[in-house]
Amino acid sequence: MHADERTRAWLVLLRTPGLGPGGLRARLADAGGDVLAALARLRRPGAGLDEPARAWLERPDEARLAADLAWLAAPGHRLLRCDEADFPPQLDALAQPPAALFVAGDAALLLRPQVAVVGARGASPAGLAHAKRFARALALAGYVVTSGMADGIDGAAHAAALDAGAPTVAVVGTGPDRVYPRKHQELARRIAAQGALVSEFPPGTAARADHFPRRNRIIAGLSLGTLVVEAGLQSGSLITARLAGEEGREVFALPGSIDNPLARGCHRLIRDGARLVEEPAEVSEALAPAARAQGGVLAARLAEEEPSAGAAAPATWRDDPDYRALLDALGHEPAGLDELAGRTGLSAPALSSMLLMLELEGAVAGLPGNRYQRLPG
Template structure:
């Protein structure tokens, strides 16, 4: 992309509720450089809403210019799906991010990765296990990917850094706002031997709704997801659900039925996740997938044709086998409640979800 094309792509990417599929359709209408210069009536003619037009004409450039300036700094990168460094596995998932901001080694994002996630309030045993497993994965040539959170995430990153490989941290904030603050030094170590990644512009502050969204990137970058410790209602289970939707392997460590932080992992195993007792259990299971990803096979995880045709893949990815209320779906997807309800109606009519007491569940389709 030329600088002018990147500017136009960012302006449109930041436009509210203009998803990746809409962006792709716009490119078939005209060059993006031309589209951002359209008059309001022309933008309206190709489907832009009033608020989108107002943003594009009055605010977008002011948001984009600091990002372009940020990218001029050493080891700072802006990656789009048109760049060779855009991770090929991530590009396979529905609603892949239209832009990635990266600090560190952007080329490592295309290398084989294993995601490790778990409780922020992990036990001492869980933290030690995460660190030792990550170190072994790293020594075996796998990049360990996680979310820089307290607990399991932090220990997984630390273990990978002690090994011989690299680690990737996906943030729910902009890269100039490291969260949690106590992991700033860890983030600096990761930049030296891996990468920090975010779909949010560098100045973005951490917001609760950002973290479920970033989990799809953690799983999307990886050939599999290992849940070390997780409570029944845990962000780690959101990552596992994304992994399942994306066709990735899900692994979980068993734990005591009396430990609240083991209930999530035990439930995953009960639902079909691979039970893990050693790092070798994971390495043996994903060996073939890792070999394929090293070869950068473009269709490593072919999406079912039905999924490719879905109008609302982001929303559908957040509807699982447990009842999910509409307001929770709106919070996870960052889509207004009224639009969520309209999309759910279409998905219900097409047979993909079912309305039940308390919300919606996903319908299994053979």
């Protein structure tokens, strides 16, 4: 019952008009991290809230809260809160971090090294082909491909990762129960089943123009780097890239023909300091040091706190039977992915992901030629 009361308190605060993620985090900090105390303080006279917020807190819409709780009660659904040990630490570093995320699927994927692949909605056939090629290769290299489930480049990147047997993360500008655009109903179902569908907005929230810049900051914040495949000068992808750069993350851009309007946004990014890339390996190699650093931060954070239900603590991954089988299959000599797939029966995407995690933990070293060596210890 107490857990239900706390979840309800979170939902009330997340829906409080004008409070926002920054205000919620500040009020939670003032209350010593106790969400029930934060809610009680906000309901007192002189809490500094405007009339819509006061009205909501005095008489919240019980039907909406019941619908939120019903959504959370469904299998695979979760409210991932900023006070939990497995909340993505890379989001805490944002200038405007979210207070909580609604997740359908595997929330542990948000702790994995991610690469954002974004671009134009009205992408060219060549742009879509590039997005698929890069997304597939990055997924097979062990990175989680993250995007916004929009039409065009976003959708192509998600589908390519899924088709490669790898997970993908979609951050959306609607509630987690809405699909926008509607044509992506099946894609959204696949993402939730094989990856994670993420939203800062409560269930039932419709698409609004101002939601998408907010979504873009989370895409940029989750990812070690952002790859822009095609973008016009007014593309929302440039917002994601700008936010990534402001947060100190890598920005990559594919060059294109000077006659292609959808190349101009990428060319502007390159002039402004983005890395020009032509092959997926250039992206994965550039991000490898950041991936190792992220793994160290995460391991330290989870070592300080007891992980909440559903948390994926790196220290336990090597105790998993598949990880043990992989380490045994590595033996004492370097081996390639094909050899390891034959020895373990695991797919190449699964092996790439596991090897990246083991490399972050210092159990495995990556060698030239896509080969791996088990390290002592």
